Amino acid sequence: MEDIHRKLANEHSESDETPDSQDLRIVLLGVCGAGKSATANAILGREAFKESGTRESEMQRGRVEDRNISIIDTPGFFNTQLTDEELQEQMMKSLHLSRPGPHMFLLVINLETFREEQRNIKEQIQKVFGARAMKFTTVLFIGREKVSRREWVEFIESENIAELLNYFERRFHVINSKNECDPYQITMLLKSIDEMVKNNGGQNYSNEKEAADQKQMERLIQEIARESLHTKADLRIVLLGKTGTGKSSAGNTIIDNFVFKTGMSSKSITNQCQKHLTTVEGRNISVIDTPGLFDTSMSKENLKAEIVKCVYMSAPGPHVFLLVMRLDMRYTNEEKDTVKWIQENFGEEASRYTIILFTRGDQLKGKTLDDYISENNDLKALVNMCGDRSHLFNNEDMKKHSQVTELLEKIEKMVKENGGQHYTNEMYRKAQEKIEWEAQKQRAKRYGRTALEVIGGGAVVVGAGTVVGGAGAVAAAAAAAAGRAATTVAAAVIGAAKAGLKL
Ligand SMILES: Nc1nc2c(ncn2[C@@H]2O[C@H](COP(=O)(O)OP(=O)(O)O)[C@@H](O)[C@H]2O)c(=O)[nH]1
Ligand SMILES: [Mg+2]
Structure with missing residues (x-):
C-alpha cells in the first residue's frame, strides 16, 4: 500500500503536496469548461490553478478563513480530449490526491452554460465513484449574477433541476462567477460545506463500504x-x-x-x-x-x-x-x-x-x-x-x-x-x-x-x-x-x- 502511494506521488510530482489530515478536502467535479478551476481559485483567493483545459487532476492547498483547505481540480466529464479510460484515471487520481478521501465533492454547474443533456452527469459520478459518493456531493451553481432573480427561481424550481438535486438530497449552494465573487460569498459557501460535512458525521468519502x-x-x-x-x-x-x-x-x-x-x-x-x-x-x-x-x-x-x-x-x-x-x-x-x-x-x-x-x-x-x-x-x-x-x-x-x-x-x-x-x-x-x-x-x-x-x-x-x-x-x-x-x-x-x- 505504502509503495503504491509513494509511486503515485512520485509519478505526479506536479501535485507534490500531501493533504494534511486536518485539511478540509474538496474535489471539484463538473462538465468540461464549467468553470471548476476558476471556482477553485475563487475559493483559495489566488490563481492556484490554470483556468483552461484541465487535463489532469491536481491539488492545491490554501488557508482560508483560518483553516487549511485542499482543493482537487479534475478534468471535466464529457471531455472530448480524453478517452473514457484517461478520464477514469484522472478521477482515481483525484481520490488519491485527496486521500484518505474527500470530505466533499462539489459538482460545479455553470448557470450560463448548463445544458439539459448534461443532467446525466449524476450517472457519470455514480459510475466512477459509486452510489455512496452521492451522499458526499453538493451541487455548486456558479454565475448567479448572469441570470435575473426570476430566471434563477424558475431554474431552481424546474422539474429537471429538482430531479437532479434529489439525487444529492437537495444539497446545493449558489455563488457568482469568480470575478464577481466577493469574500462574503466564499465565507458562506464554506459555512455551508462545514454544515454538510457535519451532517455526514464529519466523515470523508472512501470506498471502505x-x-x-x-x-x-x-x-x-x-x-x-x-x-x-x-x-x-x-x-x-x-x-x-x-x-x-x-x-x-x-x-x-x-x-x-x-x-x-x-x-x-x-x-x-x-x-x-x-x-x-x-x-x-x-x-x-x-x-x-x-x-x-x-x-x-x-x-x-x-x-x-x-x-x-x-x-x-x-x-x-x-x-x-x-x-x-x-x-x-x-x-x-x-x-x-x-x-x-x-x-x-x-x-x-x-x-x-x-x-x-x-x-x-x-x-x-x-x-x-x-x-x-x-x-x-x-x-x-x-x-x-x-x-x-x-x-x-x-x-x-x-x-x-x-x-x-x-x-x-x-x-x-x-x-x-x-x-x-x-x-x-x-x-x-x-x-x-x-x-x-x-x-x-x-x-x-x-x-x-x-x-x-x-x-x-x-x-x-x-x-x-x-x-x-x-x-x-x-x-x-x-x-x-x-x-x-x-x-x-x-x-x-x-x-x-x-x-x-x-x-
Ligand atoms: N421440449 C423441450 N423443452 C425443454 C427441454 N429442456 C428444457 N426445456 C424447456 O426450456 C425452457 C428453459 O429451461 P430451463 O431449465 O429453465 O433453462 P435454464 O435457464 O438453462 O435453467 C423451459 O421452458 C423448459 O421447459 C427439453 O428437453 N425439451
Ligand atoms: Mg435455470
Whole structure:
C-alpha cells in the first residue's frame, strides 16, 4: 500500500503536496469548461490553478478563513480530449490526491452554460465513484449574477433541476462567477460545506463500504465451503451453460423431482447457484444448478461472483461439469463465448471433467446425436476437446430413467479415466491467477486502478502475479481454523470473489 502511494506521488510530482489530515478536502467535479478551476481559485483567493483545459487532476492547498483547505481540480466529464479510460484515471487520481478521501465533492454547474443533456452527469459520478459518493456531493451553481432573480427561481424550481438535486438530497449552494465573487460569498459557501460535512458525521468519502462488503463475502464463502465439506456427496455434478438451455430442467431430470425452477424467458429464472443432495440409483449425489452465463439481467461481475460459487458448493470440487446446450439451436458465437468463458474461468483442465449435455432430445427428428454433432465442425471440435463425451436428454420425458442411468455411467467412466480424480480448487485457483495476471498486465498500462486499490480497502496488487491484502490473512486464519481442505476451497473462492469484485 505504502509503495503504491509513494509511486503515485512520485509519478505526479506536479501535485507534490500531501493533504494534511486536518485539511478540509474538496474535489471539484463538473462538465468540461464549467468553470471548476476558476471556482477553485475563487475559493483559495489566488490563481492556484490554470483556468483552461484541465487535463489532469491536481491539488492545491490554501488557508482560508483560518483553516487549511485542499482543493482537487479534475478534468471535466464529457471531455472530448480524453478517452473514457484517461478520464477514469484522472478521477482515481483525484481520490488519491485527496486521500484518505474527500470530505466533499462539489459538482460545479455553470448557470450560463448548463445544458439539459448534461443532467446525466449524476450517472457519470455514480459510475466512477459509486452510489455512496452521492451522499458526499453538493451541487455548486456558479454565475448567479448572469441570470435575473426570476430566471434563477424558475431554474431552481424546474422539474429537471429538482430531479437532479434529489439525487444529492437537495444539497446545493449558489455563488457568482469568480470575478464577481466577493469574500462574503466564499465565507458562506464554506459555512455551508462545514454544515454538510457535519451532517455526514464529519466523515470523508472512501470506498471502505465496498471493502467491508468484500470481507463479508469472504466470510460467507468460507462458511459455504466448510458446510459443503460436511455434507460431501460421492458424485458432485455442476450444470453450466447459457440461460434457457435447460440446465434447471436437466437437474430435475437427474434428480427425478421438480427441485429447480425452470421457465421460458430470455432472462435467467435461476439467479443463484442452488445445490440439491439426493440418492440416485443408490448413489449419493449433489447437483448444483447455476445462473445462465451471459445473462443480461445481472452485471458481469455479479454473475461471475455467483457462478464461481458452484466450485465451493461442490467442495472439495466437482467430478463433472455438464455443459448444457440446446440441440435445436445453432452453435452460435454466443455459445462459443460460453465455452471460452468456462475455459478461461475454470482453466483448460476443466475440459477433462466436462460432458456436453444436449437438451431437447424430443426434437432430434430421427437423427442420432452423433449425426447432429458431425454436421457442424465447430461443434465437433468442441465435443472432441471434451474427450468426445456428449449425452442427450429429453427433459420433457422425465420418466425415461434410462437417459439418467446412461449419463451417470458416462460420468463414472470419465471419473475412472481421470484416475478417480475430480476437478480441484487448486485448478480453479490457477485459472483465476492466470486471468488475474492477464488483467493485471492490462491495468499496469494505466495509472488509475480502482478506487479500492488506491484508497485502500481490500487487496492490493503489488507485483507480478502476486495478490496480497486482507483476503490472504483471512485464508490463513481459515487454514488454522478449518484444516487444509477447507482452506484450499476458501483460498480458491476468495480469488474468485476478488475477481468477481472487479479488482
Ligand atoms: N421440449 C423441450 N423443452 C425443454 C427441454 N429442456 C428444457 N426445456 C424447456 O426450456 C425452457 C428453459 O429451461 P430451463 O431449465 O429453465 O433453462 P435454464 O435457464 O438453462 O435453467 C423451459 O421452458 C423448459 O421447459 C427439453 O428437453 N425439451
Ligand atoms: Mg435455470
